[in-house]
Amino acid sequence: MESKPTMTTSNLVLPKKPTGLKRFGIKLLEQRVLVLMSVPFLVWLFIFKYMPLWGWTIAFQKYKPAKSFSEQKWVGFDHFNFLFQDERFIRVLRNTIAMSGINLVLGFVTAITLALLLNEVRKVAFKRIVQTVSYLPHFISWVVAASIIQTTLSTDGIINELLLWFGFIEKGNEILFLGIPEYFWGIFGAGSVWKDVGWNTIVYLAAMTMIDPAQYEAAEMDGAGRIKRMWYVTLPGIKPVIIVLLIMNIGYLLESGFEPQYLLGNGMNIDYSENLDIFVLKYGIAQGNYSLSIAAGMFKTIISFILLFGANNIAKRLGESRLF
Amino acid sequence: MKVLTKMLRLKGVRKKVRKKLLLVCLAAFMIFTAACSKNSNDGGTKPSDATNKPKETTEAKTETPKPLDKVTFSYFNGVAAAKDINTNETTIGKILEDQTGVNFKIEHLVGDLNTKVGTMIASNAYPDVMIPDAAIDKILDAGAFIALDDLIEQYGPNIKRVYGQYFNQMRAEDGKIYFLPFSNTVGEYIPDPNINQGAFWVQRRVLKEAGYPKITTLDAYTDLIKNFVEKHKDEELTGMVSLTHDWRFFATSNPPNHLAGYPNDGNVIVDMTTFEAKTYAADDNTKRWLKKLNELNAEGLFDKSSFVDNYDQYLAKLTSHKVVGFFDYGWQFGNAQNALKDAAKQDPTQDDFVYFPLPVTFDGQKDQYLDPPGFVKNRGLGITVSAKDAARIVQYLDNLLTDENQILQKWGIKGDTFEVDDKGRMYRTAEQIAKIDEPFNEKFGFKYYSWNWPLYAGGSFPDGNSISPGSQPEVFQLSLTEKDKEILDKYGVKTYSEMFAAPDDRPWYPAWGIPKEQGSPQQIWETKKDEITKKYFPKLVLAKQADFDKVWEEYLAAFSKLDTAAYEKWTTEQIKILIDAAK
Numbered sequence: 001m002e003s004k005p006t007m008t009t010s011n012l013v014l015p016k017k018p019t020g021l022k023r024f025g026i027k028l029l030e031q032r033v034l035v036l037m038s039v040p041f042l043v044w045l046f047i048f049k050y051m052p053l054w055g056w057t058i059a060f061q062k063y064k065p066a067k068s069f070s071e072q073k074w075v076g077f078d079h080f081n082f083l084f085q086d087e088r089f090i091r092v093l094r095n096t097i098a099m100s101g102i103n104l105v106l107g108f109v110t111a112i113t114l115a116l117l118l119n120e121v122r123k124v125a126f127k128r129i130v131q132t133v134s135y136l137p138h139f140i141s142w143v144v145a146a147s148i149i150q151t152t153l154s155t156d157g158i159i160n161e162l163l164l165w166f167g168f169i170e171k172g173n174e175i176l177f178l179g180i181p182e183y184f185w186g187i188f189g190a191g192s193v194w195k196d197v198g199w200n201t202i203v204y205l206a207a208m209t210m211i212d213p214a215q216y217e218a219a220e221m222d223g224a225g226r227i228k229r230m231w232y233v234t235l236p237g238i239k240p241v242i243i244v245l246l247i248m249n250i251g252y253l254l255e256s257g258f259e260p261q262y263l264l265g266n267g268m269n270i271d272y273s274e275n276l277d278i279f280v281l282k283y284g285i286a287q288g289n290y291s292l293s294i295a296a297g298m299f300k301t302i303i304s305f306i307l308l309f310g311a312n313n314i315a316k317r318l319g320e321s322r323l324f
Numbered sequence: 325m326k327v328l329t330k331m332l333r334l335k336g337v338r339k340k341v342r343k344k345l346l347l348v349c350l351a352a353f354m355i356f357t358a359a360c361s362k363n364s365n366d367g368g369t370k371p372s373d374a375t376n377k378p379k380e381t382t383e384a385k386t387e388t389p390k391p392l393d394k395v396t397f398s399y400f401n402g403v404a405a406a407k408d409i410n411t412n413e414t415t416i417g418k419i420l421e422d423q424t425g426v427n428f429k430i431e432h433l434v435g436d437l438n439t440k441v442g443t444m445i446a447s448n449a450y451p452d453v454m455i456p457d458a459a460i461d462k463i464l465d466a467g468a469f470i471a472l473d474d475l476i477e478q479y480g481p482n483i484k485r486v487y488g489q490y491f492n493q494m495r496a497e498d499g500k501i502y503f504l505p506f507s508n509t510v511g512e513y514i515p516d517p518n519i520n521q522g523a524f525w526v527q528r529r530v531l532k533e534a535g536y537p538k539i540t541t542l543d544a545y546t547d548l549i550k551n552f553v554e555k556h557k558d559e560e561l562t563g564m565v566s567l568t569h570d571w572r573f574f575a576t577s578n579p580p581n582h583l584a585g586y587p588n589d590g591n592v593i594v595d596m597t598t599f600e601a602k603t604y605a606a607d608d609n610t611k612r613w614l615k616k617l618n619e620l621n622a623e624g625l626f627d628k629s630s631f632v633d634n635y636d637q638y639l640a641k642l643t644s645h646k647v648v649g650f651f652d653y654g655w656q657f658g659n660a661q662n663a664l665k666d667a668a669k670q671d672p673t674q675d676d677f678v679y680f681p682l683p684v685t686f687d688g689q690k691d692q693y694l695d696p697p698g699f700v701k702n703r704g705l706g707i708t709v710s711a712k713d714a715a716r717i718v719q720y721l722d723n724l725l726t727d728e729n730q731i732l733q734k735w736g737i738k739g740d741t742f743e744v745d746d747k748g749r750m751y752r753t754a755e756q757i758a759k760i761d762e763p764f765n766e767k768f769g770f771k772y773y774s775w776n777w778p779l780y781a782g783g784s785f786p787d788g789n790s791i792s793p794g795s796q797p798e799v800f801q802l803s804l805t806e807k808d809k810e811i812l813d814k815y816g817v818k819t820y821s822e823m824f825a826a827p828d829d830r831p832w833y834p835a836w837g838i839p840k841e842q843g844s845p846q847q848i849w850e851t852k853k854d855e856i857t858k859k860y861f862p863k864l865v866l867a868k869q870a871d872f873d874k875v876w877e878e879y880l881a882a883f884s885k886l887d888t889a890a891y892e893k894w895t896t897e898q899i900k901i902l903i904d905a906a907k
Contacts, residue, residue, distance in 0.1 A: 065462075150634065154629055154633075179632050267631065271859070283848070283851065288842030
């Protein structure tokens with residue numbers, strides 16, 4: 001009752017502003033080209049991202065590929081029980097989260113630092129060279145990268161040679177880096193940074209070009225040196241980008257990658273190298289136990305979903321820019 | 325006016341652009357939907373093909389048997405790596421096509437077998453004929469192979485003749501035959517003169533320097549290596565390496581079984597009197613073997629990178645001339661050995677670095693390194709549910725199994741790739757042997773036909789000639805270099821396999837070939853056992869000598885968590901079944 005008068009008044013002030021479905025229809029008509037353009041992508045999204053969700057039913061069956069849906073045997077939460085009760089699962093989960101965490105922290109810190117430094121370089125030629133050199137490893141496949149890392153760390157590799165040369169170790173006592181389980185996370189972290197640091201700077205460098213040069217000039221007038229300008233102008237300038245990327249990456253916390261662990265892992269470092277994906281490969285796919293793979297996949301999706309929304313929510317409360 | 329027309333034109337252009345954009349979008353969308361629907365169309369037409377074709381051919385068969393219309397079937401090979409090819413592009417395949425009118429388009433595996441086969445299963449679209457190799461359990465599970473019994477009954481007199489004695493072993497649980505294995509013996513068994521199976525290998529120069537001693541015990545073998553490395557301190561030699569990479573880990577975990585005098589039955593040792601299967605991964609044999617490696621490691625004679633090196637690094641080490649000895653299967657390090665042999669052919673002084681196989685056991689007991697004439701039951705070629713004309717394929721396969729075609733498949737064409745002397749013995753001249761290199765194998769078709777089809781896998785033709793040219797003594801002798809003959813002569817043997825004891829009869833052999841159901845307790849046991857051994861073996865070998873027993877206890881504790889008794893019981897039962905089937 002109360003809203004009616006205001007409605008009429010507004011109708012009087014702004015003649016005939018359509019509401020509800022009608023307004024939607026008019027907007028739709030106005031933007032028909034845009035809508036049409038997005039249709040294929042919506043269809044793609046539906047087919048490839050929503051339809052497969054039907055496959056989640058497999059997690060609750062003892063799935064046999066040849067049988068039709070109605071012939072499958074339903075087993076409830078059996079596969080989830082197997083997953084959660086296996087003692088290795090905790091270890092595998094720990095490794096996954098640890099390696100993701102290392103990747104996340106190291107990835108952000110190194111990429112932002114490198115981007116800040118590159119941004120300060122005034123010699124264009126030098127900047128270009130540094131950028132190209134740091135991008136390059138990104139384009140090497142992990143198979144090749146893992147071989148490079150293995151060779152570098154082998155008993156007759158360059159690191160052991162250097163240690164020998166400096167006298168830190170004696171001949172015959174070369175360190176078997178990939179054979180010491182505790183070293184694995186470090187090796188993984190360093191390898192990932194080497195491979196991706198350059199690539200990760202791109203988005204920050206792009207964000208930095210958006211900062212109004214007037215701000216730097218003003219800061220300089222106020223007597224801010226290079227470090228101060230980096231701290232008070234550049235960093236706040238790219239903060240929204242950092243936060244959005246952070247939220248997105250937190251959503252991927254259970255995706256610590258597959259190739260580096262699979263290729264660098266061996267029997268000796270398995271306690272630290274085996275992550276969720278490798279576990280699923282070994283006990284799910286390699287054994288034809290698709291149901292277990294799906295159960296693990298579901299688990300990952302749900303956790304990622306919670307993490308993503310959680311991080312987004314925190315950002316929202318802190319009044320920071322966010323994903324949605 | 326001018327402005328107005330310009331504006332109009334502009335508007336027109338803009339409209340056109342808009343229309344174009346829309347069209348592009350629509351086109352993209354339509355291509356997309358078309359791509360989606362194309363698949364289903366294919367699926368729709370196939371069955372009708374399948375129902376039409378057999379009729380045509382059977383009609384053709386009853387009316388005029390000879391001029392068959394030409395067909396091409398698809399053939400997927402999940403095990404070998406070779407160029408994809410049409411069989412009728414090879415000499416052998418062309419002759420067979422002239423006989424049957426059938427051509428096969430061979431596709432080889434690229435990438436990961438399980439992924440490839442998994443995709444086939446998920447889409448329910450298979451090649452007409454396939455060799456799923458290690459993924460065969462998945463294929464059978466998915467019901468992708470058709471039962472061959474009726475087809476063999478109707479079209480396969482030769483298949484019956486060659487495989488008949490194995491039919492009982494080939495039957496699946498439901499009593500039907502779904503695929504044709506390859507390792508069937510025909511006629512008299514002739515052992516391979518080369519060592520393609522396991523052995524302890526050592527560089528030839530080591531034996532030469534030691535005066536060609538007879539080495540039969542593990543201690544003698546390690547002493548041989550120790551002495552040699554000590555005498556050549558300045559060469560920075562590696563005493564022993566061991567292959568551990570990924571699934572090839574068995575090259576490190578199998579030796580205890582061989583050292584105890586048993587052939588490669590996989591995870592078990594089968595007692596020859598009670599026929600009980602016992603695992604050996606945590607028994608005294610394995611302890612003794614690992615203790616020996618531990619000892620070697622303490623003396624700096626074992627390369628500890630063995631546990632982190634991958635397969636390529638391992639092969640590279642073997643060709644580096646630095647590694648004195650190791651255990652492995654001939655087929656597994658064949659690439660390295662061939663490279664060394666080729667170098668020795670060019671330059672006889674390089675012969676020192678070629679590896680020589682030795683029948684080493686713990687205490688010099690009778691060795692069983694040579695494969696008994698076994699029958700691998702879980703590998704083979706099957707016809708899939710997607711096959712358009714299974715009858716025609718079975719006829720082709722049956723036609724392969726005549727003596728004439730087996731000679732063609734294995735030996736080639738008389739006067740071209742082999743000769744026959746006046747006593748009826750088949751042989752190859754030196755020129756023919758030189759001619760048959762890898763490119764020739766591909767062009768002629770040996771590469772594609774010498775295995776991976778129903779065939780006479782081993783044994784002899786009715787006239788006594790060996791089925792495989794490599795096993796024919798006349799051919800083997802011609803393939804030896806002067807240096808080869810010299811070292812064989814020193815040991816008083818004519819072939820490498822004569823160094824080893826003859827294999828005992830083991831009707832179940834190989835026990836690793838017993839099919840296991842996907843995700844069964846046996847499979848999970850094997851996976852877990854692999855994981856535990858891969859974790860503890862390095863620890864045991866690299867531990868300080870004094871700590872060895874302590875680490876061994878830890879290993880036993882971890883190993884005891886597995887339900888090994890159930891695995892052994894299951895294997896014993898399966899072996900009993902196989903023994904009964906072979907009677």
